[in-house]
Amino acid sequence: MSISSRFAVGVHILALLEVNKGEQNSSEFIAASVNTNPALIRKIIGMLKKAELVKVRPGIAGAQPAKDLSEITLHDVYKAVQVVQEKELFSIHENPNPDCTVGKNIQDTIGPMFSAAEQAMEKALGNVTIADVVDDILKKEAAQ
Amino acid sequence: MSISSRFAVGVHILALLEVNKGEQNSSEFIAASVNTNPALIRKIIGMLKKAELVKVRPGIAGAQPAKDLSEITLHDVYKAVQVVQEKELFSIHENPNPDCTVGKNIQDTIGPMFSAAEQAMEKALGNVTIADVVDDILKKEAAQ
C-alpha cells in the first residue's frame, strides 16, 4: 500500500506558503489549492507546527514558514506528518511459530534489514529541500 | 501506513524452504510456521512462482526455490509480492487546483523526487539475499 498523501499535502502547503507569500494563507485558501477540506489542512499544519516547521496562531489568518525553506528537507516534512511510525515502514507478520527455527528468529533477522532500507529512503528524502521544490515549480511554471 | 506483511511472509517462506529443505513444505506446514492460513500461503507462493523464484506444481506437496538463494534478493521478493505498485510508494493527492501555480505543478515536481527515494529504498533491498537471511537465522539459532 501507499504512504498517506498527508506527506505530499504537507510539502504542497510549505511550497504554497512561499509561492504565495504576499497573501494571507488561511486554511481555506490552502484547501482550495490542495483541493480538500480546510479542517484537514489545519490538522496537517498543526503537525508541521509541532515539528517547528511553520508558525501559526489561533485566530490569526495565515501561516508562515518557521525557518528558511532551504533548511527544511522532505525528510523533515515526512517525519512531521507521521505517515510512518519509526522503523515500521515494512510490517512484519506477528506471532510466527516459536517452535520453528525460522519462525523464532525471522522477526529479529529481517527487522534490521528492513530498517536499513527504510533509512536509505529517508536519507534520499533528506537530500531535497522545500526550496528545491519551489524552484522546480517556478521553473515548470515559467516554461509554459 | 505500513507496507503489507506479504513481503515479510514471502521472505519467511523462502527462508523456510532452505532451512527445512529435507521435508515436504506444503502450504499447511508453511502456514503453521508463519502462523496464518494455508490459502494465504498458497496465494503468496503463487506470486513467487510467477516471478520465477520458486517451483510448485498443482497437486504435488511442497515448493522449492527456483534458483540459488544467494541469487534471490529481498528486492526480488518485494517486486514479486507486489506490495507497492511501480512509483507509487508515496501517494500524491489527486486533483490539486489547476488555477494555482503550486496546484498545477506540484504533482510533476514531487513525483520524481518521491521516486528517487523509493528507488533508494529498493536498491538497499537489493543488497541483501535470502541466503543472507538464512545465515542470520541459523547464526541466531546457534547462539541460543
Next chain:
DNA sequence: AACACTTGTAACTAAAATTATTACATGTAA
C-alpha cells in the same frame, strides 16, 4: 461589548485496503 473571521480539535462517516477464512475446482499418486 458585539461581531465577523480564523484556528484548534473532536467526533463521525465513507471509502479503501489488508488479512483471515471458507469453499471448491483441479491435479497427483497410491
Next chain:
DNA sequence: TTACATGTAATAATTTTAGTTACAAGTGTT
C-alpha cells in the same frame, strides 16, 4: 476411487485513510 495437495475466487472482519461537520477558543475591528 480415495486421499491429499495446489489454485483461486468469494466473502467477512479489521484497520486505516480521507472527507465532513460542528463547535470551542482566540483575534481584531467597529
